[in-house]
Every structure is written in C-alpha cells, then in structure tokens.
Amino acid sequence: MDKDETTDNNGDPNAGELICTNSSNVQADHNGNPWSTGLFDCHEHKTNALMTVCFPYVTFGQISEVLDAGEMTCPLGSYIYLLMMSALCTQWLMGSKYRSKLRRKYNLVEAPYSDVISHIFCPYCALCQEFRELKNRGLDPSLGWNGILAEQRGTRYADQQMKIPPPYQAMKK
Template sequence: MGSMGEPPVASNHQENQSQPLGRPWSTGLFDCHENQTNAVMTAFFPCVTFGQIAEVLDGGEMACHLGSFIYLLMMPALCSQWIMGSKYRTKLRKKYGLVEAPYTDVISHVFCSCCSLCQEFRELKIRGLDPALGWNGILAQQQARQYQGETQDVPPPAQAMSM
C-alpha cells in the first residue's frame, strides 16, 4: 500500500489506455518536399491526387477519374472537399493502424488539405502501393514481382554429359 499522496496504480493504467494507440505515419504531415513531383501536382490539381488515393484504398472499385471528379465537384460547394478527404484519410489510418496525428482527420483536411493528400500519397507509396500507377498498375507490378520470384527460385534443368 502506498501513502495517501501517491496516485493509485489503477489510475496510471487508465491514463495509458486513453493515449492514442497505433503506429506513427512514415512521414510527417509537412514533409511534402520528400516527393516534389507529387507536391507540385497536388498543389495545382489536388483532385487528381485524391482520385489516385481513393482508387488504391477502394481496391480499384472507384476509378481515379471518378474520385477526381467527385472531389472537383465538392471544391466550389463551400469548399466541402474536406469531407471526402477526411473520410479516405480515416480509411487509410484504419487500414494500417496509424495514429490520428498531428491533428484529427477532419482538421487535417480542412486546414491542410494539400499536405494531407501528399502525406497519404507518400504513405501508400512507401507501403508498396504507388497511387500514381493506379490500381491496375499496382496489380501488374505485384504480378511481375511474383513472376520474377518464381523464375529465380527454379533450378536449372537436369544436365547430363553426352559422349
């Protein structure tokens, strides 16, 4: 038993449970310089970056051009593109168990939409799902890797000496 001034052990356990669980993002929210091509593309055409991310996260069910079009339509409507952006950011975080940091998904997309899209793009690319390739490009890349792995593991055919 501790003295009266010490907090009980149970409250320390509760404090630890209230902290966000999950892994950190591979790159920071403001690390756009790490992929300059994507940063420039997102600055001028955020709808394209969103479409690429949505296509990958939806496993090809939403085509890039459809996602881009939806995002583009929402931009003039009271700048409501943050709704779709934060929805897909949440989807990405849950898929990979990432923390909701440094801000909530909604706040990130309301105030830093381009930085958020760039961070999401980089996260997928680092995880081997390059949004710039599109879903079909990612599948083709995975099949090529699988094929290369199979051909490298095959031993040479049996050889015999002939006389």
C-alpha cells in the first residue's frame, strides 16, 4: 500500500476520500491559459472599477471597440449595452458574448464561472476583469482602438531616427 492511500478501520483504501465526478451536462472549460487577474481583483485598477460601477455601459463600449478592432465604436457599444440594461436587464447577453470572444482570442480558461454566470451575477467584476486583461496585454481599452493603433505606431517610429530638415529653405525661379 502506498503511503498516500488512507484506509478506514475496515481496510477500505478509499475511505475518507472525496470522489468528484463531472456531469456531462455541467462542464466548465478548464483548458486554456489563466487570466492575468482574478474575477474579484477590481482593486488592481481602481479608476476602472469606479468607472464601471458608475457607468458599466462605457466600460463595455471600450471593451467591445477593442475586441472588434474598431468596427464597433465605444459610443455604439455603450448605447447597445445601455438599451439592454433598461430592457429587462438583458445586458448579460452582450457581456457574456464579448467575454467569450476575449477568451477565444487569448485562449483563456472559462473560470471561475461560465461567461454567462459571470455576467449575470457579477457583471461589474466581469467587465473590470476583461478591461484589465486587455490592458495587461498592451491594449488599453480607455484609449480606444484608434488610440491603441496610434500608440503602437508611435512605439514603432520612436525606434527610428528622425531626420531633421535643413533650417533654411527657399524656392527660387
């Protein structure tokens, strides 16, 4: 008998062991990379946490603009989310859709809860986590898609030496 096995008084090696089985109906996707921050780590970016509590539709708009590579603008995404908030609290539909999109893009694990559950019961935490994930990957949603592109171009051009034109130029006939 291995020293890791435990037995009860009757000699049953599985006694005292918790046996967990996975139901085929309820399976979380535990394959993939971990998130850079946890679902409840809102304190890691206080400005975004406060913004999300007051204006969750703006945070969603920023996230959707980045994930859609500028095809959906922040104002349009915010407006759709706001409409869904007032329409029987159905904003979780859009939130979970974009959370799934983010997970697929970066091969992230669907944890600690499914995308739908995260956006039904913890919508602010889910939005903050998605915002932080994009920011930690170098895509700051608060800049917007065009701001991210400009920042990336600026970084690329900063490495090149700038040629200064001659100080005096004139045109002659």
